[in-house]
Amino acid sequence: MKRTTVDTLTARQTALAESLSRESLDAWQLDRLNATLRHVTASPFYRRHLTGIAPLNSLADLSRLPFLTTGDLRSEGLNLQCLSQSEIARIITLNTSGSTGAAKRIAFTSGELKATREFFREGMENLLRPEERVLVLLPADRPDSTGDLLRSCLPEKGHPTFIHWPPGTPQQCAAVVEAHGANCVIGLPQHLLSLAETLGKRHPVCTVLLNSDYAPPALRQRIEACGITTFLHYGATETGLGGGVECDHHHGCHLREADILVEIIDPQTGVPLAEGETGEIVLTTLRRRAMPLIRYLTGDSGALTRQPCACGGITTRLLDIHRHQGCDTPQGFLSSRQLDDLFFALPGLFDYRAALAPEGLHLEYLASEEISPSHFTPPSGIPLASAKRVPGWTQKHTFKRILRDLR
Numbered sequence: 001m002k003r004t005t006v007d008t009l010t011a012r013q014t015a016l017a018e019s020l021s022r023e024s025l026d027a028w029q030l031d032r033l034n035a036t037l038r039h040v041t042a043s044p045f046y047r048r049h050l051t052g053i054a055p056l057n058s059l060a061d062l063s064r065l066p067f068l069t070t071g072d073l074r075s076e077g078l079n080l081q082c083l084s085q086s087e088i089a090r091i092i093t094l095n096t097s098g099s100t101g102a103a104k105r106i107a108f109t110s111g112e113l114k115a116t117r118e119f120f121r122e123g124m125e126n127l128l129r130p131e132e133r134v135l136v137l138l139p140a141d142r143p144d145s146t147g148d149l150l151r152s153c154l155p156e157k158g159h160p161t162f163i164h165w166p167p168g169t170p171q172q173c174a175a176v177v178e179a180h181g182a183n184c185v186i187g188l189p190q191h192l193l194s195l196a197e198t199l200g201k202r203h204p205v206c207t208v209l210l211n212s213d214y215a216p217p218a219l220r221q222r223i224e225a226c227g228i229t230t231f232l233h234y235g236a237t238e239t240g241l242g243g244g245v246e247c248d249h250h251h252g253c254h255l256r257e258a259d260i261l262v263e264i265i266d267p268q269t270g271v272p273l274a275e276g277e278t279g280e281i282v283l284t285t286l287r288r289r290a291m292p293l294i295r296y297l298t299g300d301s302g303a304l305t306r307q308p309c310a311c312g313g314i315t316t317r318l319l320d321i322h323r324h325q326g327c328d329t330p331q332g333f334l335s336s337r338q339l340d341d342l343f344f345a346l347p348g349l350f351d352y353r354a355a356l357a358p359e360g361l362h363l364e365y366l367a368s369e370e371i372s373p374s375h376f377t378p379p380s381g382i383p384l385a386s387a388k389r390v391p392g393w394t395q396k397h398t399f400k401r402i403l404r405d406l407r
């Protein structure tokens, strides 16, 4: 088993090269946290938000600090910035579909984008063997987007890298894979699933990177059944696009701990949870200078393990990652995760969108011919109001698969 490359990268970025251990990394992170607390006094928002905060004596002291919410990011905007405009290389405005008010905007320096690029380049070495070729099924037209960074950094490790976006039909995608002889494909789980099941018996793909906040186990099993090994990547704009990636052991995403510190809290009480317990993922950045985030409530759920991994790595791993998104119903909470687990277990179903209306669940789906509306039975006795096959997604569909509430 190959040791995670995230450890090698973390050792280099923290300058703890020969002595990377849990203890030395904890001490380095505490030092960086206190440096970040000093740095954010340059931001009008943080000056107000963190009034009276003394230097932290331990990582556990972090729990004394207030949370940063999505609402703060939206309403405070540039007040969170800690550098002058001339030092900002890029501001990413986040997709605000389904929400009202100001957009979330996150600023980065060129050094911060470089750190993400480095994480992508080194993190991908968990999946790739020498000279393997990579196809990226993500948009890459915006400079420093995930697709653009991957395209520019992977050739430095000797991996020819190609972009294909939008994915089009699974047949078109499979033809592009064959034409490029791609051994590894990076994309959204549902695109990778439809691709895997469309490729012929003899194909060049060995590994895929699932780039998502949640990859249903049933979906992963279907890709693996095609003879392809799946690796999960956890990341969001707030983590600096990259966040963590699985190793050969596939038991949690090794976090890029030179850049982010993750806590898990009880979403009801805000109290930090013990290792192994599932709760809300809270993010603190450690080296970001443009717009550091301190105890940011991500809305994602997961659990942490700080035990050494079977691969030999000591970086913290994030497990059981999912998003607590869905609708309250008289029958209980209906989550998009439940629907994912249920529907991706249907052989031939590639992707779907769901909306809950007073009359029941409305579905649109992409599937092979053998799937018909009679295959869909929503959970908890919720009636199926409609199930319509679509040939592809239009602009009105959200990029992310969420359960929309139309009631």
Ligand SMILES: [Zn+2]
Residues within 6 Å of the ligand: 004, 247, 248, 249, 254, 309, 310, 311, 312, 313
């Ligand atoms: Zn590992």
